Amino acid sequence: WEARTDLWVLPHSYEACAEAAAWLRARLKQAPVVGLVCGSGLGALAQELQQPQSFDYGDIPHFPRSTVQGHAGRLLVGTLGGCPCAVMQGRFHLYEGYSPAQVALPVRTLALLGAHTVVLTNAAGSLREGLDPGDLLVIRDHIDLPGLAGRSPLVGANDSRFGPRFPVMAGAYDPALRRLALALAPPPLRARAGVYCGVGGPSYETPAECALLRMLGGDAVGMSTVAEAAAARHCGLRVLGLSLITNAAASHEEEEEEGPEHAKDMEHAKEHAKEHAKEHAKDTEHAKDKAHQEVLDAAQAGARLLAQLLLALAPRLQHV
Numbered sequence: 001w002e003a004r005t006d007l008w009v010l011p012h013s014y015e016a017c018a019e020a021a022a023w024l025r026a027r028l029k030q031a032p033v034v035g036l037v038c039g040s041g042l043g044a045l046a047q048e049l050q051q052p053q054s055f056d057y058g059d060i061p062h063f064p065r066s067t068v069q070g071h072a073g074r075l076l077v078g079t080l081g082g083c084p085c086a087v088m089q090g091r092f093h094l095y096e097g098y099s100p101a102q103v104a105l106p107v108r109t110l111a112l113l114g115a116h117t118v119v120l121t122n123a124a125g126s127l128r129e130g131l132d133p134g135d136l137l138v139i140r141d142h143i144d145l146p147g148l149a150g151r152s153p154l155v156g157a158n159d160s161r162f163g164p165r166f167p168v169m170a171g172a173y174d175p176a177l178r179r180l181a182l183a184l185a186p187p188p189l190r191a192r193a194g195v196y197c198g199v200g201g202p203s204y205e206t207p208a209e210c211a212l213l214r215m216l217g218g219d220a221v222g223m224s225t226v227a228e229a230a231a232a233r234h235c236g237l238r239v240l241g242l243s244l245i246t247n248a249a250a251s252h253e254e255e256e257e258e259g260p261e262h263a264k265d266m267e268h269a270k271e272h273a274k275e276h277a278k279e280h281a282k283d284t285e286h287a288k289d290k291a292h293q294e295v296l297d298a299a300q301a302g303a304r305l306l307a308q309l310l311l312a313l314a315p316r317l318q319h320v
C-alpha cells in the first residue's frame with residue numbers, strides 16, 4: 001500500500017496556492033506587484049499591458065475554469081505604465097458552484113507571487129438614483145452577504161501563513177488608493193465613493209431585495225469581489241475596488257411595464273429557434289441571457305475609460 005501524496009494537497013489550501021504560484025514563478029519573466037481582476041465584460045482592461053505573457057487558467061495548477069460569458073479565463077502578466085502587473089481576464093463566482101476558497105484562490109496565488117496590491121473590478125447594478133450606467137463607484141466599503149451567512153473564504157481551519165484567524169475588515173478598501181482613483185478617474189466616469197453589496201446570484205435582485213439592500217446602505221450590487229477582498233485583506237494585500245455601473249438594479253419596476261414586450265421578444269426568439277434550430281441556437285441563448293448581455297455591453301462601453309484610469313493609476317501603485 002502506498003500513500004497517495006497527491007491527495008495531501010487540499011484543492012484550495014495554502015499548498016494549492018503555493019503550487020500555482022511556483023508554476024507561474026518558473027515561467028514568468030517578471031513577478032507582478034499588482035494584481036488586477038477584470039469584472040464581467042472588462043477583459044479589455046488588459047489591452048494596455050506591455051509585453052504580456054499569457055496563461056490559460058486550465059494550465060495553471062489548481063485554478064478553476066471560467067464558465068461565464070465575458071470572462072475569458074486567462075491570466076496575463078506584463079507591465080502597465082511600467083508597473084509589473086498580473087491581469088486576470090475572468091474571475092470565479094459562487095454562483096458557478098465554486099466554493100468561496102476557490103473564488104479566492106487566484107488572489108492568494110498573486111499574494112504568494114509577491115503582489116502587494118489588488119485592484120478588484122466588477123460590473124454592478126446601481127441601487128441609487130443618480131448612479132447611472134457608465135458611472136464608476138470606487139468602493140469605500142462592502143456588505144458581504146454570503147460572508148455574513150458563513151460563505152467566506154476564511155471559514156475553516158485558519159492557515160496563519162496567509163493571515164490571522166480574525167482579520168479586521170474596517171478600512172479594507174485602502175483609503176489612499178481610493179482617493180487616488182477618485183482624483184485620476186476621467187470625468188465622464190463620474191466617479192464617486194460608495195458601498196458595494198456582494199450577493200450570491202445568479203438571479204438578479206427582486207425589487208424588494210433592492211429595497212432591502214438600499215436600506216442596508218448599499219449603493220451598488222454585484223455577484224463578486226467581496227470574497228476576493230476578504231481573502232486579500234486576510235493575507236495583507238492593499239485593495240482597491242472599482243464597480244462599473246452597468247444597469248439600474250432596481251429597474252425591475254420598469255421591467256414590469258415592459259414585461260409583455262419582453263415576453264414577446266422571448267416568444268419571437270423561441271419561434272425563430274424552432275424554425276432554424278441549429279443555426280440560431282446562439283440567438284436563443286442570447287435572448288435567454290439578455291440581462292447579462294446588457295451588462296456585458298455596458299461594461300464593454302465603459303472599459304476604455306476604466307482602462308485610462310488604470311493606466312494612470314498603475315505607476316502610482318507600484319510602490320507601497
Ligand SMILES: O=P(O)(O)O[C@@H]1C[C@H](O)[C@@H](CO)O1
Pocket residue numbers: 038039040041068091093121122123124201222223224225291292295296
Ligand atoms: O464578475 P462581475 O462581478 O463583474 O460579474 C457581474 C456579476 C455577474 O457575474 C454578472 C451578471 O451579469 O456580472
Ligand SMILES: Nc1nc2[nH]cnc2c(=O)[nH]1
Pocket residue numbers: 123124125126199201203204205221222223246247248249295
Ligand atoms: N447582483 C447583481 N449583479 C450585477 N452585475 C451587474 N449588474 C448587476 C445587478 O443588477 N445585480
